[in-house]
Amino acid sequence: MSTLNHLIDEIKERWTSIMYAFFDPNPTLEEENGRKYVEFKCLGKNCRQTKRRYLDTADSMSTGGLRKHVISCWGKEVLKRASTADDIEQARDKVIIPYRESGTLTTAFAWKGKGKPTYSTRQLTKIQTKTEIVRWICEDKRPMKMVKDRGFLCLMKSGRPDYYVPSPSTVSQDVKQVFIKTRSHIARMLQESESRISLQMDAWTSPNHKAYVGFVASFEDQGKKRVIVLDIVAVPKVC
Ligand SMILES: [Zn+2]
Numbered sequence: 001m002s003t004l005n006h007l008i009d010e011i012k013e014r015w016t017s018i019m020y021a022f023f024d025p026n027p028t029l030e031e032e033n034g035r036k037y038v039e040f041k042c043l044g045k046n047c048r049q050t051k052r053r054y055l056d057t058a059d060s061m062s063t064g065g066l067r068k069h070v071i072s073c074w075g076k077e078v079l080k081r082a083s084t085a086d087d088i089e090q091a092r093d094k095v096i097i098p099y100r101e102s103g104t105l106t107t108a109f110a111w112k113g114k115g116k117p118t119y120s121t122r123q124l125t126k127i128q129t130k131t132e133i134v135r136w137i138c139e140d141k142r143p144m145k146m147v148k149d150r151g152f153l154c155l156m157k158s159g160r161p162d163y164y165v166p167s168p169s170t171v172s173q174d175v176k177q178v179f180i181k182t183r184s185h186i187a188r189m190l191q192e193s194e195s196r197i198s199l200q201m202d203a204w205t206s207p208n209h210k211a212y213v214g215f216v217a218s219f220e221d222q223g224k225k226r227v228i229v230l231d232i233v234a235v236p237k238v239c
Contacts, residue, residue: 012125014127016087016131017066019067021082021088021095022092022096023042023043023051024042025088035055036055037054038055039052040052042073043096043100051066053066067079089122123163129163129164130170133166133174134171134175137171138178144175145168147167190219195221196219197217200217200218201215212232212235216230217230
């Protein structure tokens with residue numbers, strides 16, 4: 001049993017989907033006829049349902065089954081609200097539990113969600129740290145070697161010297177991975193969009209005399225205008 005518990009800690013690291021917030025944070029790892037599966041207990045007030053996820057199938061990380069249950073048990077509105085949380089714990093503490101206890105959306109919805117930074121009371125897992133660093137480096141345009149800065153490491157590791165901080169090359173690989181995933185996500189989003197898509201181009205020269213062309217797509221997504229940068233290309237010099 002102890003090896004199974006150890007295994008579940010490893011698997012848990014990879015659970016970042018908001019769907020997990022709707023289930024007991026300590027699912028059990030069971031074994032039946034030599035097949036291991038994780039059993040998720042729904043947190044719904046009168047729901048006794050459990051969902052099994054077998055670990056030996058190709059889609060062992062897929063959250064499709066959990067999502068289906070969440071929608072039928074909690075409804076799309078609660079799921080939508082929970083999705084605005086920064087992480088699973090926040091979604092559970094700020095939206096799901098208040099909703100379960102009060103039975104109304106008002107309590108769960110009193111929480112402001114994105115825009116007002118709130119911080120988890122729990123230390124980030126390895127995967128969460130990696131994800132946050134990719135987001136930070138990309139959103140704030142920081143150099144990847146910043147994770148080696150003495151001051152940064154001092155802030156991250158003081159009081160917890162074992163705290164995991166990725167190396168610049170790991171950050172670089174992670175950024176590429178996220179880029180690849182995001183690119184196909186955007187492609188799918190544009191292909192599936194029912195809105196008309198307007199493509200724009202903008203060319204300009206940087207202060208060091210290099211010419212660039214940017215490609216932007218504008219479209220409507222769930223009643224809101226969205227603008228996405230598709231690519232920025234450096235124009236080769238013609239002499
Ligand atoms: Zn349920």
